[in-house]
Structures are given as structure tokens and as C-alpha cells.
Amino acid sequence: MPDRFPQEVVLRDGRRVLIRxxxxxxxxxxxxxxxxxxxxxxxxxxxxxxxxSLIESWGHNIDYSKVFPLIAANGHSIxxxxxxxxxxxxxxxxxxxxxxxxxPAYRGQGLGSTMVNNLISIAREHGLxxxxxxxxxxxxxxxxxxxxxxxxxxxPVPAYGTDPDGNQYDMVKLVLKL
Numbered sequence: 001m002p003d004r005f006p007q008e009v010v011l012r013d014g015r016r017v018l019i020r021x022x023x024x025x026x027x028x029x030x031x032x033x034x035x036x037x038x039x040x041x042x043x044x045x046x047x048x049x050x051x052x053s054l055i056e057s058w059g060h061n062i063d064y065s066k067v068f069p070l071i072a073a074n075g076h077s078i079x080x081x082x083x084x085x086x087x088x089x090x091x092x093x094x095x096x097x098x099x100x101x102x103x104p105a106y107r108g109q110g111l112g113s114t115m116v117n118n119l120i121s122i123a124r125e126h127g128l129x130x131x132x133x134x135x136x137x138x139x140x141x142x143x144x145x146x147x148x149x150x151x152x153x154x155x156p157v158p159a160y161g162t163d164p165d166g167n168q169y170d171m172v173k174l175v176l177k178l
Contacts, residue, residue, distance in 0.1 A: 005070070007118075011109035017079060019115060022069035026078070027059035030071065033078035037101060043164055044136055046099055068122055070115055072106075079103040082115040084122055084131075094129040100143070112146045120150070124178050131178065136161055137170040144172055152176045 006020035022030065034042065034049035048054055058069070065086065072080035082100035087093045098119050102112055123131050135143045137156065148154060152174040160171040 004118075009072070009111065009114050011106070011111055013109055015074065015106075015109070017072045017074050017106070017111065019070055019072045019118065021064070022058070022062070022071045022081070024059040024062065026071060027056045029073075029076065029078045030058075030081060031055040033081065033103070034101070036103070038104065040139065041101065044139060044161070044169075045101065049101075068119070070118060072102075072111055072115065074106075079106045080111055080115060082112075082119060084119040086126070086128070094127065096123045096126075096128045096131045098131055098133050107142055112143065113150065116146065116150060120176065120178070129178055131176045133174045134160075134171050135174070137172050139169070144174065147174045147176070150176065 006018050009017050009019055011017065031049075031052050034045075034055070037049075042049055062069070066088070067086070068084040070082045071078050072082075080100065080102040082098065085097040085099070087095070096119075098116060100112060100115055120131060131152075133143075133147055133152070134157075135147075137144070144154070153176070155173040155175065156170060157173055158170045159168040161169040163169065
């Protein structure tokens with residue numbers, strides 16, 4: 001699917017961003033993007049995005065059949081990251097999981113919907129039957145609303161997630177039947 005990218009997108013406020021696949025040369029910029037996110041976002045991210053070596057390993061070990069990574073850039077700065085994760089085998093081999101992080105200054109402008117819609121199209125083209133996502137209910141209401149607007153069903157899971165300090169959070173499993 002890398003052939004459908006890059007894509008220029010005009011946001012609701014008129015700003016333009018370029019959506020394209022992440023590649024090895026983007027690791028430093030992606031790390032910089034992650035570091036400028038609010039601390040509560042970094043602390044509750046699925047991966048330790050404060051670990052530069054982890055981000056570099058993503059660049060060195062890209063396998064688009066397992067993880068399809070997209071970034072959105074405004075000039076030389078990354079402003080969003082979205083990924084579609086797939087299993088090769090097992091009962092979840094036809095289920096994809098999506099994750100994304102967006103610079104707060106770019107939220108509410110249609111960028112999240114655009115990136116998720118790209119991942120939905122890619123999932124369909126690969127024969128996936130479902131997509132899922134599991135945001136933290138209290139912290140990611142905008143993301144939940146975006147996914148519900150795109151047709152995802154909600155399944156609340158009380159006290160399912162835990163932050164680094166041991167505080168528990170309600171999470172919402174969101175599932176889209178493709």
C-alpha cells in the first residue's frame with residue numbers, strides 16, 4: 001500500500017499536511033514528535049516513546065505486512081503518527097489493531113479521521129474482517145468520538161488500564177466490522 005502515499009491533505013483550518021509511510025530516515029523526527037507531546041500522553045502511550053532506541057528500532061525493522069505506519073508532516077515536522085498492526089497467524093489474524101497520536105495543535109481538524117480512514121482502506125484491501133482500538137476513556141474522548149463517528153462500536157472495560165504510577169483507568173474497546 002505504500003504506493004497510495006504520499007497524500008496531501010487540507011485540514012479544516014486550511015493547513016496542509018503530507019501523509020506518507022514512515023521509513024527508516026524518519027526515526028529522529030518521530031522521536032522529536034513524541035517528546036513534544038504532553039507528558040500524560042507519553043506516560044500512557046502503548047509503547048515507551050521516550051526511548052530513542054525503541055523508535056530507531058522501528059525504523060531499522062520495518063515490516064509493512066506486520067505494522068503499517070503512517071506519519072503526517074507539516075514541512076519537516078511530524079504532527080501525527082498512526083499504525084495498523086496485524087497478526088500473521090492465530091485467531092486474530094483477520095483482526096487489525098490501530099493506534100495513533102496527534103499533536104494537540106492538530107486535533108479537531110479532521111487529521112485523525114483521515115489517517116484512520118486510510119488504515120481502514122488498507123485493512124480491507126488486506127482482507128481483514130475487523131479493526132480494533134483501545135483508548136483510555138477519561139483521557140481520549142476525542143479519539144473515541146472520532147472512531148464512533150467512523151462506525152466503531154464501543155465496549156467499555158472498567159479499570160482495565162494502569163498508568164506507570166499504578167492508577168487504574170477505564171478503557172473502551174472499539175471494534176469496526178469491515
